[in-house]
Amino acid sequence: MVITQRRDTKIIPIAGGKGGIGKTELCANLGVRLGQLGYRTVVVDLDLGGSNLHSALGVKNKNPGVGNFLSDRALAFESLLSPTPYDNLQFIPGDVLVAGTPNITYAQKRSILRNLEELEADYVLLDLGAGASNNVVDFFLVANSGLIVTSPHVGAIVNAYSFLKNAVFRFLFRAFSGESDVEKFLRNQIKERRPGNPVKVSSVLSAMAEIDTEQALKAKRYIDLLQPLLVLNMVRSADDLNIGESLRDLVDKNLSITFDALGMIIHDESLAGAHRAHKPVMAANPDSFVGIEIDRIAQKIVQSPEFPTLALEKSLYADSYELLRIEAQNDLSTLQSEQNEESLRSESDAAEFIEVLTAQKKQIQELQGTIRMLTMRQG
Template sequence: MTELRQGIQIWPIGSGKGGVGKTLLTANLGILLSRMNRKVVLLDADLGASNLHTALGIPYITKTLNNLLTGAPGGLPDTAVETPIPGLSLIGGGRQLPAYPDYQKDLTGRILSGIPLVRADILLMDLGGGIQTNALDLFLLSNRPIVVMTEDPASIQTTYHLLKMAVYRKILKTFPQNPLISFMVDSATHPKSRRKVHAVPELIEKISHVDRCYADLILKTLKDFSPQMIVNMAGRHDHRRPADVVTAVSRKFLGISPELLGIMEYHQGIVESTRRLRPFTLNPMNLKATEQLNLIAHRLAGAADAVSSLESSREKNRTKPAVEVSPAKEKQEIWLMDNVEYKNRPLYVLTEKLNSDSSIQTSVYYRGRILFSKKMRYAELYGPEPDEKSMERLIGKQHQTALKGIREGRLRFKDEK
């Protein structure tokens, strides 16, 4: 369950980048949850780029979060407006940006202080895409925040980056006035630091040499932190793959275990409903999409049958490497990911097994763009299903070859002449 504030279930909904359908899912989740006799409040915290009201089919709202900056008498609850959906209210975000530079920090502080005053069963927060500090603080209101992603490699990469920044931010917030922890986290993450680490477990080990109690508290904090992923606009095959990649890499490098909350396939009807400014869950023609999102809504609402169904499905489809977290089992993972610097650019190198065409693919990313990609079809050399050790060697060899090629300047990137 999420953390509770005055009886409210808080579900922050974020994403590593924009364009993944986060706002549409938030709006329609609110509709479905309100149909379950829950009093739901939607909060548009995509500060400066707010459009949650549009996703609900509401062209204009009279009150927004900007009213907090002008002294709304009732605070955050006073900015809420009723929607045409029974049981569903909206706290809209302002699109007119205030003139002073720290308005987002100021507004975020007022949101945080006002949440305990909101009277609702569920609070869904539509956060801005990316890793701004203000959005991270709202994202961390729950130990089970929701992350929306797609199958796009850039979305997978930025989802991992969001979780990485959230973990470091969570460590800092666990020790809000501890200069030692602040120094060690800053030293571990600064690009030019000689003490830079490549994984959170490595940082925790360094902290344990200074104070074992600090390290134990961080381990407990991260154990309780389990982001929930929604794969949106999924294609026909390997629906779980984006979430599985993020889970595997997060376990290895961040010390957390994100979980798959649900999958939303791509539906043309959603696009058409959006163009008509009508929530797709209100259109009977979008029955399949509504059913998929309804399963997620039941999971959030804590319906026992939905929880059982999802957990059963998760255990059935999850591979052993994804379940086991001991060092011996981690070697069985079929994904490798590393950061490497090349010409003052931080590059992300991902090598993975693609079941769809029996191949191993290595991709190099920079700021969400693919600079290099190489695919090797192992079936032609080793048969359709090599044994586990052979697969480990193949993936490791291709991954290390790519890293060596980058360091030696032998790889040709798409943006280089």
């Protein structure tokens, strides 16, 4: 059964439709910030076959991880918990020390999921692999509070939508596991359509209701449980938010699930500096734009007692996307002002530099003239 907002320990899977969109960086920095705020937090590397959460945390991967747990039945899952240099934050490494872990069995997957539910923490963040394989989707569906990280590029948005579509229908199949007639019906309903004619959850439920009203109501209850949240990364302009809102509209139209926005992270060069320092931004440069925006995301989580249902002030903004647009406009305006100031400083510095060069050139010319005069006199 999926873990919902009624559980004290919040499990937050973090996924994306493709690699390179920043989900591991978000997991590491969000984990650090939640710990800084005083919450017992565990970050788990479940990117099996490509684990690198330790790098984002700036720690060495020398302790047993998920791969060791799967290959050694005598190893207890809680023994994988490793300390980090950050307050209230523990880390469970992935499988980089053990080969062949990406192809895990159903029983192994269930064992991991069961042990995740038993971790003693306020927040458990799961860094999932790229793509939409069944293993990745099943880890995403351990809770109804999964985060979808994407960038405002068409390819990344399409992959994010594809991931959510796979998750929704995978969830439906799991809901009716063992009921062969319903499973067969669902397979017939959701098989690939022609381009421009995508399958819609509402149509599937309507067709199901014509056959069995109770089963359709059950399916609707399951769908309503899912409350994934968007984190839009690498934002460069307010226009980038339009594509996030388009994704929200597409999800609402075709998948019939609520898809609120948790936050956005603008493109910030300070991230490269944190990488060079081998530290998360929240440790290396918490006052950067990325640091401020990670803190904003963390504050929304801890201030929402029934997360993933967000505690929004509806008198100030209509929904999470309007709030996101306000945040983006403020941050981008501040960034533009700082860039303008830097440009003015650079122009001023350049003018001073040219003035110095001109003075030096004049001095050199005078010196050369003096040398010529002295040479002529000696002749």
